[in-house]
Amino acid sequence: MPAASVPDIVVGRLPLYLRALSQMAANGKEITSSQELGERLGISSAQIRKDLSQFGEFGKQGTGYNIGYLTDQLRRILKVDRVWDVVLVGAGDLGHAIAHYAGFVDRGYRVVAVFDNDPAKIGMAIGAFTIEDIVRMPQYIRARGVAVAMLAVPQGAAQAICDVLVESGIKAILCYAPTSIQVPKDIYVQYIDPVLHMQRMTYYLP
């Protein structure tokens, strides 16, 4: 599998395919086609076939894709045939929503600890967790070998906390703070900022 040579834009579509296939499977469906998948996702069937062909031969001309098999293969490719431990930093409103969300574990991720720097929050319950002091975070990450973090802190705090995460051994950061953070080249960052999405839409509105 020539993973290093696959464009990141293709990698970015694989989770969409996996999500759609998992939903089809949950609805009892066993076979699908690139056409059906494409209509569901608003992606051309040719694009889907081309993307998947970068990783192997998953379907036969005319018989479509076996959903269970393709789902297993995509899970393996995206490394979610295991469950990744995730630390959550920030126990504000968004942190609460994330800590309560039950939809991560089936898809490869499990929040294992929640950290904050606010003395008023430390020790309080948040979902199934107790909010822990952020000063204890580096040791926790190192001891447990956690590689993934979610950052739900205010913009002004993001970079400093990100530096601590990287220093502690985190390799992938999902940043909910509405700002761009600087990381070394071998660290992966993805961002979620709802306003960016809304601006991208209102641009087109009259």
Add this chain to the structure above:
Amino acid sequence: MPAASVPDIVVGRLPLYLRALSQMAANGKEITSSQELGERLGISSAQIRKDLSQFGEFGKQGTGYNIGYLTDQLRRILKVDRVWDVVLVGAGDLGHAIAHYAGFVDRGYRVVAVFDNDPAKIGMAIGAFTIEDIVRMPQYIRARGVAVAMLAVPQGAAQAICDVLVESGIKAILCYAPTSIQVPKDIYVQYIDPVLHMQRMTYYLP
């Protein structure tokens, strides 16, 4: 301004530029360059100059960009020189976080109402709002001429609610439900699903 001819991928970067420039302005900075902006965002300076040049001449060779001016122009281009009313559908944990979030209005959006279909929630307070019955949503959207909606409902409910939103006159939907929804061609949808981002990163991890 040949708006129709600008690729959506370029449109998608403009909100990033606006966010970075607004943060620079908040820090008292008045002038920047495509180099500086690029380093901050991890985008090449050539790309930034090319993107901005699609909309006009915003800086002079050698003198850089006036941050205040460019910010104003980007706000105008992205139509956030006004404030858009937004209806929020779903008063669960995520809905609460969204309803409490104070970071929308400075960037062009204002939640004006929160709807849910759960009798146990209707009438309860959520941030500054009272949760309203979703059956009253179409009339509210029409009467107020709301164009933008945020959808924070479970996956299984997303499509049906989306259909109601579109029927009521909504033109842009930010969907937090982890699923793909079908809309007519003249409706804009953007998605937020944290798992897609995490899978895109763990793909690269050992």
